[in-house]
Amino acid sequence: MANDALAEICRKHPDHFPAFIASLPMNNVEASVQEADRAVKHLGARGVQVFTNVAGEPLSAMRVRPVFQRMAAHDLAVWVHPMRTAQFSDYASEKESQNEIWFSFGWPYETTACMTRLIYSGLLDELPTLKIVSHHMGGMIPYFSGKIKLGFRQIFFGGPERNPSAEDAKLKKPPVDYYKMLYADTALGEVAPTRCGHAFFGTDKCLFATDAPFDSEQGRGLMRNTIAAVNALEISQVEKDAIFSGNAKKLLQL
Amino acid sequence: MANDALAEICRKHPDHFPAFIASLPMNNVEASVQEADRAVKHLGARGVQVFTNVAGEPLSAMRVRPVFQRMAAHDLAVWVHPMRTAQFSDYASEKESQNEIWFSFGWPYETTACMTRLIYSGLLDELPTLKIVSHHMGGMIPYFSGKIKLGFRQIFFGGPERNPSAEDAKLKKPPVDYYKMLYADTALGEVAPTRCGHAFFGTDKCLFATDAPFDSEQGRGLMRNTIAAVNALEISQVEKDAIFSGNAKKLLQL
Numbered sequence: 001m002a003n004d005a006l007a008e009i010c011r012k013h014p015d016h017f018p019a020f021i022a023s024l025p026m027n028n029v030e031a032s033v034q035e036a037d038r039a040v041k042h043l044g045a046r047g048v049q050v051f052t053n054v055a056g057e058p059l060s061a062m063r064v065r066p067v068f069q070r071m072a073a074h075d076l077a078v079w080v081h082p083m084r085t086a087q088f089s090d091y092a093s094e095k096e097s098q099n100e101i102w103f104s105f106g107w108p109y110e111t112t113a114c115m116t117r118l119i120y121s122g123l124l125d126e127l128p129t130l131k132i133v134s135h136h137m138g139g140m141i142p143y144f145s146g147k148i149k150l151g152f153r154q155i156f157f158g159g160p161e162r163n164p165s166a167e168d169a170k171l172k173k174p175p176v177d178y179y180k181m182l183y184a185d186t187a188l189g190e191v192a193p194t195r196c197g198h199a200f201f202g203t204d205k206c207l208f209a210t211d212a213p214f215d216s217e218q219g220r221g222l223m224r225n226t227i228a229a230v231n232a233l234e235i236s237q238v239e240k241d242a243i244f245s246g247n248a249k250k251l252l253q254l
Numbered sequence: 255m256a257n258d259a260l261a262e263i264c265r266k267h268p269d270h271f272p273a274f275i276a277s278l279p280m281n282n283v284e285a286s287v288q289e290a291d292r293a294v295k296h297l298g299a300r301g302v303q304v305f306t307n308v309a310g311e312p313l314s315a316m317r318v319r320p321v322f323q324r325m326a327a328h329d330l331a332v333w334v335h336p337m338r339t340a341q342f343s344d345y346a347s348e349k350e351s352q353n354e355i356w357f358s359f360g361w362p363y364e365t366t367a368c369m370t371r372l373i374y375s376g377l378l379d380e381l382p383t384l385k386i387v388s389h390h391m392g393g394m395i396p397y398f399s400g401k402i403k404l405g406f407r408q409i410f411f412g413g414p415e416r417n418p419s420a421e422d423a424k425l426k427k428p429p430v431d432y433y434k435m436l437y438a439d440t441a442l443g444e445v446a447p448t449r450c451g452h453a454f455f456g457t458d459k460c461l462f463a464t465d466a467p468f469d470s471e472q473g474r475g476l477m478r479n480t481i482a483a484v485n486a487l488e489i490s491q492v493e494k495d496a497i498f499s500g501n502a503k504k505l506l507q508l
Contacts, residue, residue, distance in 0.1 A: 090364075092310030104398065109359060137397075143394070146442050222404075
């Protein structure tokens with residue numbers, strides 16, 4: 001029903017909404033694959049969005065794999081949005097996360113954990129053309145790229161180019177190379193972080209996006225700040241245009 | 255015993271180790287305060303280090319407050335190091351964190367949660383001169399400064415300058431202003447993230463540090479990369495000198 005309604009809005013207002021991204025009933029993988037097909041072939045969806053976990057189970061679970069395989073076959077992207085609630089406590093002594101930590105930092109942590117699990121599950125070796133869009137400019141990935149390049153067991157049992165955990169996972173490349181295969185949206189809204197994220201992913205993998213309408217100005221503040229942050233990047237106008245719209249047109253096959 | 259041994263090393267090799275930071279038995283707050291006094295007054299410790307939680311309990315617990323009060327009275331800093339193990343699972347369906355996520359991203363998340371809890375507990379209103387050093391250049395704080403500036407309830411029930419959760423906590427300033435009161439070490443080892451962290455905290459709050467010896471080269475790689483990252487900052491040599499040593503000399507009262 002939601003996807004039918006989104007398709008209808010796009011048909012009615014094509015100048016405003018050139019395309020939509022379908023939602024999937026991930027509690028039922030078979031139905032999700034069928035709905036992905038229906039949304040792409042019959043409704044004109046140009047990708048799908050899923051959440052970082054399926055009722056508490058990681059997206060890297062092999063039973064979920066057909067959804068990614070189908071989207072790779074369609075050559076359309078999978079957008080991944082974080083989801084956790086205050087019930088995800090930050091301390092062993094407590095039942096709930098306090099002070100909105102589950103939201104402000106827990107959501108980007110979720111995105112990062114999800115991307116890491118997908119990568120270590122071999123997803124991007126199995127489907128090297130799969131396009132995954134990570135929210136909030138890759139979550140924690142860019143700021144902690146140094147930690148990605150130096151794993152825990154690597155410190156004690158590996159070498160500068162030898163990561164035992166990556167070897168156990170039978171990854172074909174250094175882990176950081178897979179993180180760089182991800183797309184990242186610009187929904188950070190600050191200049192210095194956007195520079196940091198762009199330095200990691202590069203212009204080709206950055207897509208303009210905001211969290212609008214989720215601020216206290218119906219999204220106007222987020223749009224204003226995020227446009228300013230992209231414009232502040234020390235890159236050419238051609239590259240900025242790619243981030244603002246060109247990359248999305250390619251990814252959405254518009 | 256550990257603090258006695260560190261003091262002894264400093265006495266024997268003053269050119270190499272000008273000072274040390276004491277460890278505290280945080281399972282016993284009264285003993286921690288006594289040991290902080292002993293270490294500072296009798297052993298020459300120039301600060302203390304604690305972990306982000308006390309056996310699973312947040313550092314913001316009021317019963318731990320005397321440790322911070324005493325260090326504020328000494329006008330010496332509290333270094334906070336993250337700690338969690340793989341037992342801190344990332345998914346409701348699992349018992350353990352996989353793929354070293356608990357380390358690579360869980361540790362900086364811990365630091366961020368800890369700083370947030372300390373701030374919302376009113377610690378920096380109670381002790382505005384208290385100096386706290388956050389590891390890994392503030393954890394997630396700089397990259398997600400935009401999310402700090404826009405709380406969850408603020409989106410729906412607040413305004414551009416009104417954060418209901420900060421009001422409930424009776425904070426006197428906007429939350430982001432407290433995060434900027436923290437010190438941050440440079441233990442990221444990458445150029446773009448170091449720029450992002452420096453942009454948030456400013457030169458005065460940045461202290462050179464690495465995770466040495468914890469790489470697969472006994473720390474040489476971390477030292478090389480972190481020195482290069484600080485040198486790549488677009489600031490004067492005077493400011494770089496402050497980050498490399500001047501700020502630490504002030505903070506440690508050397």
